[in-house]
Amino acid sequence: MSKESTEPQEGWVFEIPPRLRFLDEEGALVGGAEPPMSDAKAVELYGHMVRARIFDDRLLKLQRQGRIGTFAPSFGQEACQVGSMAALGPQDWFVPAFREAAAALYRGAPMKSILMYAMGFEEGSATPPGARDLPVSIPVGGQAAHAVGLAWAMKRKKDKGIAIVFFGDGASSEGIVYESMNFAGVLRTPVVFFCQNNQWAISTPRRIQTASETIAQKAVAAGIRGIQVDGNDLFAVYAATKEAAEIGRSSGMSTLIEGITFRRGVHTTADDPSVYRTKAEEDAWVKRDPVDRMRKYLTARGVWSDKEQDALESRINAEIQQAVAEAEAFRDSDPDPLAMFDHTVAEMDPYLARQKEEARAALSGRAVLQGATAQKKQGGSSSVVGELQEAE
């Protein structure tokens, strides 16, 4: 192999193609672009984006009311999530980070489950039998390796699925993400590495996350495909993911997709973005909003009206109301406060069983379940993940 000799080489050139885009900010198709899907399908996916956004907004309110705990909104990133998942099927594994409620909803996760999780109940992330969905992964980046393993398992089983994993611009700095892409390259386990570059990792701007001009080009290090898309353009995300999945299915080649988007809201409900970014920046992204853009497109094509929007919104609101009621009913149904003992290992050894008894005795009927049932304390608290007790 010439690589392994010391013979001179020609040099190497790597290209990241121009950022893929179908729709401009006004929702008009850019020069010559053909929509990658029918109007009916576009309407359907638009509906999913709206559903995710309204749900997200409702979670924010519930959090402010102390009815759920900390969560990470997907506000502004709906096109990345719905567009990519719509290009895949149930045979494909979905591996989220922690900001993929829109993707999870599209996949069929019950709103009730997402709410229960946000209320602090593991029951909310129980995976339905057969579903190829991983739960939220909090430690940044680690889930990338799981996607490689899942894709590998499918390959071993001659199962035509691929895996998609989400992570952020911040996560792209974690060694495990590089290692996972490198494994996928060598093992030819087809994975779509979907980086939602939303410009921020909490308070850290993209600019100081890496000196590379794009995140897409990090694919070069692993010998996989890299591509950048307008992440606020549902069509671009859809088309790029579809192509990546096809290439993956047929050849085992993985793709890193960088979706350029923006986290329009808080990092999590306990974060205050005004400390680190400007109103001007936030405003600039309002007009690039992925949901509005699609609405303009559909309206211009005459397949969407305000009336339909109203009907959609009331359907979604009713669905949410129902889900909140169900989740709160679960919360109020006296779930076992000691359930963590039951899912530590498959076979509880005597010493752990004994601890469970001790724990039961220590509770002696006291109500200790908290979270959704506790009152939210307001205050100067600035944790990104929880709530600090305040001294008098």
Place this chain on the structure above:
Amino acid sequence: MSKESTEPQEGWVFEIPPRLRFLDEEGALVGGAEPPMSDAKAVELYGHMVRARIFDDRLLKLQRQGRIGTFAPSFGQEACQVGSMAALGPQDWFVPAFREAAAALYRGAPMKSILMYAMGFEEGSATPPGARDLPVSIPVGGQAAHAVGLAWAMKRKKDKGIAIVFFGDGASSEGIVYESMNFAGVLRTPVVFFCQNNQWAISTPRRIQTASETIAQKAVAAGIRGIQVDGNDLFAVYAATKEAAEIGRSSGMSTLIEGITFRRGVHTTADDPSVYRTKAEEDAWVKRDPVDRMRKYLTARGVWSDKEQDALESRINAEIQQAVAEAEAFRDSDPDPLAMFDHTVAEMDPYLARQKEEARAALSGRAVLQGATAQKKQGGSSSVVGELQEAE
């Protein structure tokens, strides 16, 4: 910043220039190349390569005789190590992995120290005051981060040094190496990341280490420079390192240099390469040997003769003999078997001091120092790092 908008982009192109080479395998300058150094300097560096090789060979014999423990030979990689270090100065930090005896010797590490370390005495890796040399780093890849920190410290002190870190083709798969390059890119801390791609990571060939065509291109992921050189060509290594250092000093930009070379010997003294690679492959690299190539070059230029070679070799052999004698004298000078207590922390707390007393009492005069003084047991032992006790 355009990167942070969703505006379309032109696309991106990244180039890794052709592999740098000055000398062909016969030691002749390739078309039009000018030697990057004077004949006198070339003779001097050639001397360093020969010195490293003879020393390496002697260590192998000492290990076979049971006089030192496991070590990792630099056999075949002398041009990478001497060529790069010769392009730097004492103001620059040298951060080795574990196969850089040739580089360390060039830097001025006493042979005696290297021998003491191989005999299992920490005293062998005590850094002389003021020397900007880190000791051997066994955990693969971790030292890359240290180089970034050292370069950063120099930058903070407005000190013009840069750092060079060595690692292997195998190490290039470790996340920490990528993370370190990414930090260097963002922080503009000038580091030369020198990857000695010697085609093997123990038994794992370069081909299944990564799907990237070159290791040099991994620089693209971090937004730093990447370049490939013929690592068995002293001139190419020297010129590339010198340029990288100059760019680093003036701009803070780091460079990843991939030196294409070959580990001609065992991984470590306990390894058996015949299990995983062919004689044919080994032979192919014999004619690309970096030391022979330089000798041919110097001989053809009329600045080197067999007589000079003989004189050089006897000087080196005498130096080695002297060093072995000194190291064995140290070993036989009854070093404190409990020295590990003294260098655990700066201030030994009472409980640790008490353990040291207990340890002293437990020894009660028994000779427990082993290593170089123990008899080597032969056997089917196949650990890459040590020696297994064998059952009858």
Place this chain on the structure above:
Amino acid sequence: MSGERITMVQAINRALDEEMTRDPSVMLLGEDVGVDGGVFRVTQGLLAKYGNDRVIDTPLAESAIAGVAVGLAIGGMRPVCEIQFSGFMNYAFEQIQPHSSRFRQRTCGSLTVPMVVRAPSGGGIRALEHHSESEEVMYVHTPGLITLMPSGPRTAYGLMKAALRAKDTVIFFEPKYVYRAIKEEVPVNGDPLPIGKAEIAQAGTDVTIVTWGAMVKRSKEAVKGLPVSVEIVDLLSLNPMDHDAIVASVRKTGRLVVVHEAPRTGGLAGEIYARVCEDAFYHLRAPMMRVCGWDTPFPLLAREAAYLPDTNRIAAAVTKVMRD
């Protein structure tokens, strides 16, 4: 100003601030430590005061943060790295164990790594998964490291000052549950607390509680009103551990309860039992007891109160050890 009562967040901020003024080699680095002032605001204001040469928002990579700090420290700087939550120090352990803790030994003392790794630790703030871990054992069990955990503003201030003058790597766990829950008077330009010294948080004669971090406050609350004289030893320095203080207290009381948040099996309670066995065994009047996190993963927020040692469990142990 020194009379003012401040929180632990403010106290650590003050210690960092004063040490940065005193020692120009001190640098802060980590995720969101600069512009944001840290997700808990511990480093607030320091970027503005000391500039972005000394307070650096890094890329998101814990092992590199720790590993680059190792290089900075060897190069003569005194880095303080923040790991955003102690659970994510797992990513950094690959630098801390093989390198931070071993450079002194590796080089016979010629190269050393005086750096501080700060991390909020423990539960109790209704946080997301993986933000409530108590992982002190693996650091305490790694020779070559100093591991500290303050229990309130005053000790946080004094220990952080000590950490910034130590000659070796200090792992500095900040019990986030009490970040703002306690206010105390904290000196301005005060002295470091000694490393390796426990404090008697409350003197007593019948039972010794050995504990640290957030559990000091909880233990005090738990024993209030009990008809037993409880001595509470606030360990502060987990390694080196104040062996003599533990032994002296148990010799006096004859009874020991250890309280910690970390899971029971393999937790530090056992270490403290061992110290007692070594030097106060014959003074024991009852079996030693421990009140710990259960041997399960730390649950999501709804169940965290069932997981963490609470005042009931602590009081019950104290009562039981008196009866035994």
Place this chain on the structure above:
Amino acid sequence: MSGERITMVQAINRALDEEMTRDPSVMLLGEDVGVDGGVFRVTQGLLAKYGNDRVIDTPLAESAIAGVAVGLAIGGMRPVCEIQFSGFMNYAFEQIQPHSSRFRQRTCGSLTVPMVVRAPSGGGIRALEHHSESEEVMYVHTPGLITLMPSGPRTAYGLMKAALRAKDTVIFFEPKYVYRAIKEEVPVNGDPLPIGKAEIAQAGTDVTIVTWGAMVKRSKEAVKGLPVSVEIVDLLSLNPMDHDAIVASVRKTGRLVVVHEAPRTGGLAGEIYARVCEDAFYHLRAPMMRVCGWDTPFPLLAREAAYLPDTNRIAAAVTKVMRD
């Protein structure tokens, strides 16, 4: 064939081989496990027999090896990853603690991670720096994991078979010092040993030694010829730990010595003391003792014999605990 006495290396190889035949979902992955058969030859011959779909030489990245295995396991495979030396599992801990150990809890049992992480552990083979670590504590202290350490060929065989049928992640430490130092009869197509059960390596009445791994052999050697009847409990399963076996033995003998290679402070000896305090305290006739690695980094080879518990230190502890 079954009558033949084989080494631990061969015994583990046999267990892997048989389980790969029995269960086509078993896959081996790691650095040098394929063509080379592992640097200690534990996986020798398995690539040739099962092909490179099932025995895979991976790139050099421990966290990815473990993390990819998590995905494989969730996806229905049964991966066995080799980490070349337990010291390098630090790199993998960022996957093992947050993911391997927690998926069952995270998903209420709907997604689980039945995988095995094998690693040679401990000292005694005159190895390079960082190749002699004993880091079992951090795994034992991580709820959700099963942690095993055999002491010889027979137990290695039986425990590896158990590991490959377990429903959760098993951390499997192989005491490399005895890889080839002991030969025993090992069954062909034999049964798994139960997880969570210790064995009485030697019965006795005066003193209990609790130990595991390479220290079982060493303890046997140490007490040979002592005028004391020593019972040696070979723990085998570090988590779950055989609480009852420890308690029963100490109730009988009234005296305990724990022997382990890992550093003293924060080591598992304390945990064993705690178990005794919980259920056998009043049977103790003397303070419990421990013989451990010192609280220093593991030294280079010249000094390793001064670091590791040796027969002298073990014998001295047994003698002392009889006098106390």
